[in-house]
Amino acid sequence: MLGNYNFIGRVAGSSTAGTVFISSVPDRHSALYFNNSAQAIWVGSVTATQNNVTHDNILAGFPVLSSATFELGGVFVGQLAFTCNVGQSVCEIRRLELRRALP
Secondary structure (H helix, E strand, O other): OOOEEEEEEEEEEOOOEOEEEEOOOOOOOOEEEEEOOOOOEEEEOOOOEOOOOOOHHHHHOEEEOOOOEEEEOOOOOOOEEEEEOOOOOOEEEEEEEEEEOOO
């Protein structure tokens, strides 16, 4: 494949589970992420469903405010998940990856 191309996607999450938005496959491209939710989301590494408690990603994760954009670039090992804020049943991350095709 020649030239550059992009990928646009979205991932929906909940307040009781950690939803993976970056897999553990170590082949990544630079990407912009947008919190397309009315409240903050919490980025962490816990994917388990945790009912009737505050999710671990909320307790120890990194907050991304509503309508905020953040960038992740380069290659790293491990996965990232996100969880909606307490009381928010659905939230969403949108992703724009900019990929460069190899010759």
